[in-house]
Amino acid sequence: MSYARRALAVVWKDLAVERRSKETLNALVFFSLLLLFVFQFTLGADRERLAAVLPGVLWLGFVLSALLALGRTFLVEREHDCWEGLLLAPGDKSAIYLGKLLGNLLLMLLVEALVLGLFVVFFDIDLSRALPGLVVVVLLGTLGLAAVGTLFAAMTANVRARELLFPVLLLPVQVPVLLATVKATEALLLGEPLGAVAHWVKLLVAADAVYVVVSLLTFDVVLEG
Amino acid sequence: MVKTLGWLTALALVVGLLMAFVVAPREVTQGNVQRIMYVHVPLILASYVAFVVLAIASILYLVRRDPAADRLAHASGEVGVVFVGLGIATGSIWGKPTWGTWWTWDARLTSVAILFVMYLGYLLLRGTIDDPERAARYCAVLGIVAALDIPLVHFSVYWWRTLHQPPSLMKPGGFTGSASILWPLLVNLLGFVLLYAYFVARRVRLLRAEAEAVP
Numbered sequence: 001m002s003y004a005r006r007a008l009a010v011v012w013k014d015l016a017v018e019r020r021s022k023e024t025l026n027a028l029v030f031f032s033l034l035l036l037f038v039f040q041f042t043l044g045a046d047r048e049r050l051a052a053v054l055p056g057v058l059w060l061g062f063v064l065s066a067l068l069a070l071g072r073t074f075l076v077e078r079e080h081d082c083w084e085g086l087l088l089a090p091g092d093k094s095a096i097y098l099g100k101l102l103g104n105l106l107l108m109l110l111v112e113a114l115v116l117g118l119f120v121v122f123f124d125i126d127l128s129r130a131l132p133g134l135v136v137v138v139l140l141g142t143l144g145l146a147a148v149g150t151l152f153a154a155m156t157a158n159v160r161a162r163e164l165l166f167p168v169l170l171l172p173v174q175v176p177v178l179l180a181t182v183k184a185t186e187a188l189l190l191g192e193p194l195g196a197v198a199h200w201v202k203l204l205v206a207a208d209a210v211y212v213v214v215s216l217l218t219f220d221v222v223l224e225g
Numbered sequence: 226m227v228k229t230l231g232w233l234t235a236l237a238l239v240v241g242l243l244m245a246f247v248v249a250p251r252e253v254t255q256g257n258v259q260r261i262m263y264v265h266v267p268l269i270l271a272s273y274v275a276f277v278v279l280a281i282a283s284i285l286y287l288v289r290r291d292p293a294a295d296r297l298a299h300a301s302g303e304v305g306v307v308f309v310g311l312g313i314a315t316g317s318i319w320g321k322p323t324w325g326t327w328w329t330w331d332a333r334l335t336s337v338a339i340l341f342v343m344y345l346g347y348l349l350l351r352g353t354i355d356d357p358e359r360a361a362r363y364c365a366v367l368g369i370v371a372a373l374d375i376p377l378v379h380f381s382v383y384w385w386r387t388l389h390q391p392p393s394l395m396k397p398g399g400f401t402g403s404a405s406i407l408w409p410l411l412v413n414l415l416g417f418v419l420l421y422a423y424f425v426a427r428r429v430r431l432l433r434a435e436a437e438a439v440p
Contacts, residue, residue, distance in 0.1 A: 165350060176381035183384075221287055221362050222362065
């Protein structure tokens, strides 16, 4: 089987499991809905103030659901004792990483699209002009989060206190992605074009490249044994 | 060997301390408070040395699978975190009388704080894995990711802050380049880098003894 086919096999397997159990997606959608309540209660109904903190709050929502979603990446394998099955897959182990990354990316983008839709409805934001730029920033930011998240999820899967350790490891490393996405989103929602935040987009591209390459190179080391 | 290093460290630190109080001039506007720089700057710089050593040792471990490289990374991580923590603390003590605040979200303060929590996570990961071989592998991967993340953190934090306010606060004394300031600083820097090396040598020896004691 070619490298791409093996990566896609992992994606297909995870999608099939998720489609039948709907374990992660259902809970995640419900969780992001609940986040809206929390934001509304903690920030109050003042529209002016809400508009000022909206980009940060939006990404807080993305990050919180990402922490839950990404932390579960290898949970199916662990809980159902399929870890060995995964290890027995022939060829380069980084194909498994790529497959898991794609699956995580799909899941997170789905949830993020939903959260964004809920924000438009509940907080009454006008996306018409900002949407194309926002899609670029969200795609790049999500790739950065998912790239490191997938690697760290593999690392913390068989470790004590993994639910705690995963965010503790992921959040400091993701500071560049968080700053870049929040600042870029802020500018875009104020009606500025994507060109005005080019430096942040470049930083995101650089971060994504670094994260994906390092993860592909080191995933083998994480999986063995 | 290690003992000699210890004596050299003690000598450099004592001379450095004396120079900081005797040779270095009293700062005109800040007064004696400014002398904390001779501890603050070397601490932070020595912690950078620690994290560079950690990254190199991590790569070395993954290539050669030598437990000695892992012990070096482990020891460097511990000493680096302590140094950077003390660096932040001394910076705070310096900041209170001169800037009027313990902490401000300035670009350099923020990136050093992120460095601190990142490597604190590194030590946390080490602490939760019982199998030494697996701990070595995972920590090596994290060490490499963290090292590559540092330039990204630096740029993002710099743009985040300096697009709004220039880091004019960061250099209260202002580095004039005068020899009476430079030499005490350099001697202290040497002292703290030696102190780092001494701690690491001691810690590596202890880690090796631990590894040999547990079959």
